[in-house]
Amino acid sequence: xxxxxxxxxxxxxxxxxTKLLFWAGQEESSTIYVANVDGSGVTEIIxxxxxxxxxxxxxxxxxxxxxxxSSLYTLTMGDTHLLRLTHDIETxxxxxxxxxxxxxxxxxxxxxxxxxxxxxxxxxxxxxxxLPVQVAETAHGTPAPVWDPTGxxxxxxxxxxxxxxxxxxxxxxxxxxDGVEQTMVTEGQSPRWCPQ
Numbered sequence: 019x020x021x022x023x024x025x026x027x028x029x030x031x032x033x034x035x036t037k038l039l040f041w042a043g044q045e046e047s048s049t050i051y052v053a054n055v056d057g058s059g060v061t062e063i064i065x066x067x068x069x070x071x072x073x074x075x076x077x078x079x080x081x082x083x084x085x086x087x088s089s090l091y092t093l094t095m096g097d098t099h100l101l102r103l104t105h106d107i108e109t110x111x112x113x114x115x116x117x118x119x120x121x122x123x124x125x126x127x128x129x130x131x132x133x134x135x136x137x138x139x140x141x142x143x144x145x146x147x148x149l150p151v152q153v154a155e156t157a158h159g160t161p162a163p164v165w166d167p168t169g170x171x172x173x174x175x176x177x178x179x180x181x182x183x184x185x186x187x188x189x190x191x192x193x194x195x196d197g198v199e200q201t202m203v204t205e206g207q208s209p210r211w212c213p214q
Contacts, residue, residue, distance in 0.1 A: 026040070027040045027041045027067065027068075028040070031055075032071050037052050039052050039071055039078060049064070050065070050066050050069045063095075064093060068080055068111075068114055070115065071116070073116055073117075074120060076094060076095060077092050077094050078092065079092050079114040079116060079123050079144075080092075086107075087106070087107050088109065088110040089102050089103070090104040090123065090125055092144055101144075101145075101146055103144070111127055112126045112127075112162075113126045115164060117165050118169045119169055120144065121144060122169075125139070125142070125150075127140050127152075136155070137157070138153075139153055140153065141195060154174070154200050157176045161188075164211060165195075165211075169195065170194065171193065173190060173191065173193075174191055175190050189205060190204050
């Protein structure tokens, strides 16, 4: 199904533990698949990448480039209902993460405006009822945001930079989902929350 020249994602377990979601392919031409946990029933879902399950397992969120625009989408599984949540020619979206209650999606965004790059963590309602809101700035790169179990905070790791003593380390940062507080917690990478 895939070969060594393709980009591949780490499979994501469905909330009920019966399916795996993953993507593979070349730059700007990746395909999202779902399979049973024993490797059977591999099914092509849609063109895209950065795919992740909704908390109830009924939808997926993913990013895709269509008409030369990088956007964030949701798709109802077993259906053709596709919803485009972002549409900005000057941005690239990545690393979507559903809030625990399934009402919001946090994601990383690279912005290129006025010949300059900037980076941040944004939140958008899953029903598309409002535009994305920036809740944190990131130093550079596009760190993946991770929700806490209550949906109150996000944590992410900034790549190594000037504020880091050891170049191999990043900076783990905690931010409230409303963007009010942003705190540098410690040095490190790939933070995860403990289950409640």
